[in-house]
Amino acid sequence: MTKRLDAKRLRIVLYEGEGSTAIEDEQRLSTMTALLEDGHQVTRSGSNGTVATADTSDHLFLGQFDELPTASKAVEGGEIRFADIAGKDSAAIQELVRSQVQEANAEQPGEWKPWFPVIDYSRCTNCMQCLSFCLFGVYGVDDASQIAVDNEDNCKTNCPACSRVCPEAAILFPKYKSGPINGDVVREEDLQRESMKVDISALLGGDIYSALRTRSKDARERFSTERDESKALLERKRCLKKLQKDLDIPDEVLMTLPSAGDIEERARRAREKAEKRKARSRTMQDQKKVTTEEDWGI
Amino acid sequence: MTPPESKAARILYCHCAYAKVVPEETKQKVLRELNASGVSFDAVADLCEMSARKDPALQRLASGGETKIAACFPRAVEWLFHAAGAPLAKAGVEVLNMREDSAEDVLQALLGETANKTSEAKS
Numbered sequence: 001m002t003k004r005l006d007a008k009r010l011r012i013v014l015y016e017g018e019g020s021t022a023i024e025d026e027q028r029l030s031t032m033t034a035l036l037e038d039g040h041q042v043t044r045s046g047s048n049g050t051v052a053t054a055d056t057s058d059h060l061f062l063g064q065f066d067e068l069p070t071a072s073k074a075v076e077g078g079e080i081r082f083a084d085i086a087g088k089d090s091a092a093i094q095e096l097v098r099s100q101v102q103e104a105n106a107e108q109p110g111e112w113k114p115w116f117p118v119i120d121y122s123r124c125t126n127c128m129q130c131l132s133f134c135l136f137g138v139y140g141v142d143d144a145s146q147i148a149v150d151n152e153d154n155c156k157t158n159c160p161a162c163s164r165v166c167p168e169a170a171i172l173f174p175k176y177k178s179g180p181i182n183g184d185v186v187r188e189e190d191l192q193r194e195s196m197k198v199d200i201s202a203l204l205g206g207d208i209y210s211a212l213r214t215r216s217k218d219a220r221e222r223f224s225t226e227r228d229e230s231k232a233l234l235e236r237k238r239c240l241k242k243l244q245k246d247l248d249i250p251d252e253v254l255m256t257l258p259s260a261g262d263i264e265e266r267a268r269r270a271r272e273k274a275e276k277r278k279a280r281s282r283t284m285q286d287q288k289k290v291t292t293e294e295d296w297g298i
Numbered sequence: 299m300t301p302p303e304s305k306a307a308r309i310l311y312c313h314c315a316y317a318k319v320v321p322e323e324t325k326q327k328v329l330r331e332l333n334a335s336g337v338s339f340d341a342v343a344d345l346c347e348m349s350a351r352k353d354p355a356l357q358r359l360a361s362g363g364e365t366k367i368a369a370c371f372p373r374a375v376e377w378l379f380h381a382a383g384a385p386l387a388k389a390g391v392e393v394l395n396m397r398e399d400s401a402e403d404v405l406q407a408l409l410g411e412t413a414n415k416t417s418e419a420k421s
């Protein structure tokens with residue numbers, strides 16, 4: 001999917017006020033359902049209650065108008081369009097909306113399944129393990145040197161691997177099947193995931209986390225040697241099945257998980273960023289938690 | 299987030315259109331009853347998708363006082379809005395979880411008295 005962050009979308013309003021005939025319950029429901037299934041935002045203007053205020057978005061009013069209001073006029077910078085839906089079924093209304101979207105040069109909602117990590121900053125300690133782990137450049141840091149999701153659409157659909165790596169259960173995938181990754185409350189047992197960390201290390205062909213901790217020349221050499229051995233490859237294969245089952249990681253991602261070198265390099269870069277942040281926070285008296293050597297287990 | 303006090307809170311319904319994580323019957327029933335209630339409300343296809351593309355409409359939906367949001371887990375909804383640069387207010391926002399709760403419970407929380415009247419009228 002190519003994201004068009006600047007692309008405008010139409011806000012659709014099912015209008016039943018003055019100058020129009022009320023829409024039957026069934027027609028309103030089928031119209032709204034069809035438009036939502038097509039990815040649109042729809043506002044129902046009823047007899048009571050309030051809705052979100054108008055902003056600079058373009059609006060498309062759908063109704064059974066006594067007389068179709070005249071050409072679009074600007075309100076708050078946006079345009080207002082009108083289209084008559086009298087006698088039209090939901091399929092015809094979907095078509096009508098598609099052509100209105102095109103005419104307004106607005107964006108047609110896409111087919112992309114929105115699968116991407118969402119960070120719960122009330123839990124995140126900014127340890128950067130997710131950034132080190134993800135091979136697809138989904139994570140970055142913001143201006144305040146805080147971990148951020150930079151490239152949502154680089155994320156591999158249905159892969160929740162980074163949420164397993166996060167020691168704080170701070171990474172959500174709202175469309176995941178189970179908690180706490182789907183946003184359900186985090187329980188104590190969710191934080192006891194040492195066994196999963198071991199599995200990931202094994203998959204990567206060695207004791208990654210210990211290698212990161214020692215970082216001695218000897219340890220690095222030993223580690224590289226292990227990775228060259230077919231034993232490591234066999235171990236990697238053996239782990240695939242178990243990991244797929246335990247962690248729900250798609251094949252495509254399993255086969256391209258970062259190597260020990262990748263992880264070390266990412267950890268180094270993340271640590272550099274953390275150091276810069278530390279230096280800055282000293283001057284700015286930043287109250288945020290700063291990643292320390294101890295946090296990195298080095 | 300603390301629940302809104304007033305019965306006149308704005309309503310936002312999320313259709314979770316791009317995945318089947320919210321039970322179909324719950325979504326259908328909530329949408330049907332909302333439609334039949336005569337109450338004005340905003341509906342979006344998928345809050346996740348809007349958050350991923352940082353849709354400016356989320357600002358509009360996040361602001362403007364007390365709001366009840368029918369979607370999924372409150373923690374997910376809170377951080378989805380935050381991720382889009384449109385954080386929800388700490389007070390006056392109630393998230394109803396259609397993944398876990400029954401349509402009846404969600405409707406009761408959304409519509410209160412009106413929910414009872416709508417179902418009475420049907421029976």
Ligand code: SF4
Pocket residue numbers: 119123124125126127128129130131147165166167168169170171
């Ligand atoms: S791994 Fe978790 S705690 Fe660490 S920076 Fe990423 S989201 Fe935050």
Ligand code: SF4
Pocket residue numbers: 174175312313314315319320343344345346347369370371374375378
């Ligand atoms: S916010 Fe929840 S209900 Fe809405 S689209 Fe995302 S996962 Fe589905």
